[in-house]
Amino acid sequence: MSQSFRLENVGLINKNKKLSFKFNGKTYFGYEGDTLASALIANGIHLVGRSFKYHRPRGFFGAGVDEPYAIVQLFRNGETEPNIKATEQELFEGLEAKSVNCWPSVNFDIGAINNFLKIFLPAGFYYKTFMWPKSFWYKVYEPFIRKAAGLGVASIKHDKERYEHKYEYCDLLIAGSGPSGLASAYAAAKNGARVILAEDKARFGGTLLTSEVNIGNKSGKEWAEGIISELKEMPNVTVKNRSQVFGYYDHNMLVMSERISDHLPETKKFHPKQRLWYIRAKEVLISSGSIERPIVFGNNDTPGVMLSSAAKEYLKVYGVLVGKNPLIFTNNDSGYETAIEFKKNGIDSIILDTRKDPLSEIVEEAKNLGIKIKFSYVVVAAQGYKKVKSADIAKLSDDKEQLGKIENIKCDCICVSGFWTPTIHLASQSGNKTKFKEDIDAFVPGSSKQKEKTLGAANGIYTLDETLKSSFEAGHEISKKITNNDNKISFPNVVEKKSTTHDKFWCVPLPKGKNYKRFLDFQNDVAVSDIEIALKEGYRSIEHVKRYTTLGMATDQGKTSNLNGLQLVSKIENKVVPNVGHTTFRPPYTPVSIGAIVGREVGKHSKPTRKSPMHSWHEKNNAVFVDAGVWLRPRYYKKGDENLFEASKREAKNVRTNVGVCDVTTLGKIDIKGPDASELLNRVYTNAWLKLPVGKARYGVMLREDGIVMDDGTTTRISENHYHMTTTTAQAANVLSHLEYYLQLVWPELNVNVVSTTEQWAGAAIAGPKSRDLLQKIFPNSDVSNEGLPFMGYMEGDLFGVKARIFRISFSGELAYEVNVESDNGNYMWEKIVENGEEFRIQPYGTEALSTLRIEMGHVAGSELDGRTIPYDNSLEGLLSKKKDFIGKRSLVREAFNAEDRQKVVGVVPLDKKTSIPEGSHLVKDSNAPLPNPKLGYISASCWSVEHDNPFSLAILKDGKNMIGKKLFVMSPLKNKVIPVEIVSSHYVDPKGERVRS
Amino acid sequence: MLHIKCPHCGMRSQNEFSYGGDASVKRPELGKEISDQDWNNFVYNRKSLRGKHWELWQHLSGCRQWIKVERDTATHEIFKTLKANEEIS
Numbered sequence A: 001m002s003q004s005f006r007l008e009n010v011g012l013i014n015k016n017k018k019l020s021f022k023f024n025g026k027t028y029f030g031y032e033g034d035t036l037a038s039a040l041i042a043n044g045i046h047l048v049g050r051s052f053k054y055h056r057p058r059g060f061f062g063a064g065v066d067e068p069y070a071i072v073q074l075f076r077n078g079e080t081e082p083n084i085k086a087t088e089q090e091l092f093e094g095l096e097a098k099s100v101n102c103w104p105s106v107n108f109d110i111g112a113i114n115n116f117l118k119i120f121l122p123a124g125f126y127y128k129t130f131m132w133p134k135s136f137w138y139k140v141y142e143p144f145i146r147k148a149a150g151l152g153v154a155s156i157k158h159d160k161e162r163y164e165h166k167y168e169y170c171d172l173l174i175a176g177s178g179p180s181g182l183a184s185a186y187a188a189a190k191n192g193a194r195v196i197l198a199e200d201k202a203r204f205g206g207t208l209l210t211s212e213v214n215i216g217n218k219s220g221k222e223w224a225e226g227i228i229s230e231l232k233e234m235p236n237v238t239v240k241n242r243s244q245v246f247g248y249y250d251h252n253m254l255v256m257s258e259r260i261s262d263h264l265p266e267t268k269k270f271h272p273k274q275r276l277w278y279i280r281a282k283e284v285l286i287s288s289g290s291i292e293r294p295i296v297f298g299n300n301d302t303p304g305v306m307l308s309s310a311a312k313e314y315l316k317v318y319g320v321l322v323g324k325n326p327l328i329f330t331n332n333d334s335g336y337e338t339a340i341e342f343k344k345n346g347i348d349s350i351i352l353d354t355r356k357d358p359l360s361e362i363v364e365e366a367k368n369l370g371i372k373i374k375f376s377y378v379v380v381a382a383q384g385y386k387k388v389k390s391a392d393i394a395k396l397s398d399d400k401e402q403l404g405k406i407e408n409i410k411c412d413c414i415c416v417s418g419f420w421t422p423t424i425h426l427a428s429q430s431g432n433k434t435k436f437k438e439d440i441d442a443f444v445p446g447s448s449k450q451k452e453k454t455l456g457a458a459n460g461i462y463t464l465d466e467t468l469k470s471s472f473e474a475g476h477e478i479s480k481k482i483t484n485n486d487n488k489i490s491f492p493n494v495v496e497k498k499s500t501t502h503d504k505f506w507c508v509p510l511p512k513g514k515n516y517k518r519f520l521d522f523q524n525d526v527a528v529s530d531i532e533i534a535l536k537e538g539y540r541s542i543e544h545v546k547r548y549t550t551l552g553m554a555t556d557q558g559k560t561s562n563l564n565g566l567q568l569v570s571k572i573e574n575k576v577v578p579n580v581g582h583t584t585f586r587p588p589y590t591p592v593s594i595g596a597i598v599g600r601e602v603g604k605h606s607k608p609t610r611k612s613p614m615h616s617w618h619e620k621n622n623a624v625f626v627d628a629g630v631w632l633r634p635r636y637y638k639k640g641d642e643n644l645f646e647a648s649k650r651e652a653k654n655v656r657t658n659v660g661v662c663d664v665t666t667l668g669k670i671d672i673k674g675p676d677a678s679e680l681l682n683r684v685y686t687n688a689w690l691k692l693p694v695g696k697a698r699y700g701v702m703l704r705e706d707g708i709v710m711d712d713g714t715t716t717r718i719s720e721n722h723y724h725m726t727t728t729t730a731q732a733a734n735v736l737s738h739l740e741y742y743l744q745l746v747w748p749e750l751n752v753n754v755v756s757t758t759e760q761w762a763g764a765a766i767a768g769p770k771s772r773d774l775l776q777k778i779f780p781n782s783d784v785s786n787e788g789l790p791f792m793g794y795m796e797g798d799l800f801g802v803k804a805r806i807f808r809i810s811f812s813g814e815l816a817y818e819v820n821v822e823s824d825n826g827n828y829m830w831e832k833i834v835e836n837g838e839e840f841r842i843q844p845y846g847t848e849a850l851s852t853l854r855i856e857m858g859h860v861a862g863s864e865l866d867g868r869t870i871p872y873d874n875s876l877e878g879l880l881s882k883k884k885d886f887i888g889k890r891s892l893v894r895e896a897f898n899a900e901d902r903q904k905v906v907g908v909v910p911l912d913k914k915t916s917i918p919e920g921s922h923l924v925k926d927s928n929a930p931l932p933n934p935k936l937g938y939i940s941a942s943c944w945s946v947e948h949d950n951p952f953s954l955a956i957l958k959d960g961k962n963m964i965g966k967k968l969f970v971m972s973p974l975k976n977k978v979i980p981v982e983i984v985s986s987h988y989v990d991p992k993g994e995r996v997r998s
Numbered sequence B: 001m002l003h004i005k006c007p008h009c010g011m012r013s014q015n016e017f018s019y020g021g022d023a024s025v026k027r028p029e030l031g032k033e034i035s036d037q038d039w040n041n042f043v044y045n046r047k048s049l050r051g052k053h054w055e056l057w058q059h060l061s062g063c064r065q066w067i068k069v070e071r072d073t074a075t076h077e078i079f080k081t082l083k084a085n086e087e088i089s
């Protein structure tokens, strides 16, 4: 089809560049500068979708952000995106789009049967109809709704586009580049303020692009272009088009979504698709304009019924006629502007004005142009199913309640103007208490909570002269406050047509015997009758009516429906609109893509990756890595085609028989210095610290104030006032904050400093019966004998020219050491250990073997210290000092903590010595007991004991101390396992702890 | 996102800070007798006020100092910030 609705020589589009695109599989042509909507209308396409509930045919209602109908599924460069407004999507070569909410096709839609069954779909239908019988929900209602409804399909593919986030600060953020935005930006910028001016559309200028005005002897459009090009040249100004400020958050933080590549066939190399701006503005000027209101009448959702301002915009910006036989239905002067534009392009329209021949400059002009006007007339109902074919019209009685004789007139579109609603969303989001403005029948911003001011039409000011004057002034005043400059701009002469008052008429009564649907919310299919039902059923609060009927709850947030809904409620309730109140506006003002919200924090970029200095050695030696918090740690080193189980068993076994080396760099390390360091440790740890000699390490447990174990680790006294604390990998950051809290706030009198040194030291654990032989070899000048470096001893040594710290501590239950060197020397240390360990059959071991070793020797770790256990539960009660107070001690006297049958850590072995026990399983007495089977405890950690060559687990078990030797059942409904087990001591290896001291 | 004035570093965004609860809570002195009720109040019971509230924040991704912030919990308005060693007035 050719573009039979396109005008020659009209519009701001580039007619030299023809673009092809596909809609519902058919190829059409448009021009560069078109939106998908304007291009479709140029081709005579008005049927773009089906409505949400009744599946009635839907066309275009607006020309921009307020569009409730024309939502499509977009296909671009191999990707698909739902919930795209055809009125906002710019056309590009090769664009493809499809209708949504219709099945099997937009022309034949099975859900349209809902339209004839609408008696079953009244207000609250989600709550009522589908509630019974209950079993029908899953089998009948839900699948039906899912198939037939929905506003598009989310892609399940990985989004290959890039999205970015940007933080920005400015003196003044101005949202909207219409007359008030441009004037205030210009005045503020000329006065030295750092300004960001944001425009949602591709073109700057807002209504100046379509209105017949004159500013400083230029047309509105020319004036806007002049201001914008000047602003773009100024170093203190950032001007952004295709950028929607969609959220106003606390402390003047606003978020803006910039569509950088959405208008292009594909994203340019190194460009993001979209960018999210977090803008902290000293002051905000809201110049978001206003949105035309519909008038409610029968079948007012028929394709071809649209806002008169949209018809004008399609004509003036895109050179597109929305119809060739238009009917204009208005209660104010705006409809006449559209009629005059039609007339200028040779199209005769009929105006129905609800008013009685008002005195107005523009009405006179229309009369002089010979445009046919019917005063006190209304559209009763649109006729036509997939497109308007005619309109039933009637004369309105003086009291506006009665209709005269119904006449039918032919038309192919109905352009409606019910006056203007200020766009107060951003102001409302900021916490502004909005107020009702009687003369315009709408809410405007009231008293500010944050540093914002609303200008122009968004503030209910509908004349250009006043808008420009007040906006120049606002831009000047606010910038003066910030910059202390006082450069005033001379005010241009403004010529505009004078308008007269609108008629407060918004809803056409139903003619006798007719039951036309009169829609309020076009996207959620909420009609006048639905609101009436909700009120009849007793709903009063506007917030309740909204939720019950879903009025204003669609993705357009009721931009065109809110006020008419309020008018209706106020009329039925016999209240004035401000007493009904309006519902709260919440961000985002328009839908924002998930990709833009997530930004670059996708996959591996979602958190930093920390690697130890020995990482590349691990990689070269076939390490299989595991995420440990933000660290990457070797889980095991794969030999041949070993699996995890085989490899970790080999590695752990080698520690028990020869010697192994493990990268323990990730352990949290905190350097503690100061004359009161011992005192701090004594208060933080549960055991005594004042008498620890220099050169000795001690194991310590710290509690939260509520008595729960927070962390454990060894701390070493390096010198008189200097300690080296270690924490678990997971708790490192929390422990540092914990120490800082007590030092800064609770005990500021303690003279101590703490600092994290986790990344400053590389650590290697050398464990196994041959570890001393190896240590002696790499520290030939140090006495590392059992006497020279006893268990829990510390010394400094020389590792082939590198300074090292040597700790004799053990996590594995074997004779073991930890060597630390400065991180830069980590790899050197590691290579020296491996090289010299060869003769002792050294093997590196990963976290899986590390766990095996600690589990079978009964050393509690993160899975037991899980934020729910006290020292007793972990058999750590021996570390509780009776002589001194410490953090959390007072809580340990709580009754539950001292119950006779208090839970305690135990060992668990399957009776068949074969079946592995899943972690997280429950322990029960009787596997056949009726549900819920009383739980006695849970499996916290499991391994394959290399010492005993059978499965072994740790468990936290009720009355654990008296359960040793008892037989219980492990149950894992998730894994469908029931395993008979015996309870044993948690120390399954070397219960007397002789090896670590050997 | 709140904008918090760290008394050491200046105005910074909320995502540099972590919240630390009611700043008016005083930890009982170590080693002193205390009733179960008083201890429970210290460990568990908080007022969760609507309105002006002194609270602790730590400038975690900044100077790491704990600070005191007077904030309206309903409006998020911040009236005053203090260093850890400054008394709430």
Ligand SMILES: [Zn+2]
Pocket: B006, B007, B008, B009, B010, B059, B062, B063, B064, B065
């Ligand atoms: Zn700071």
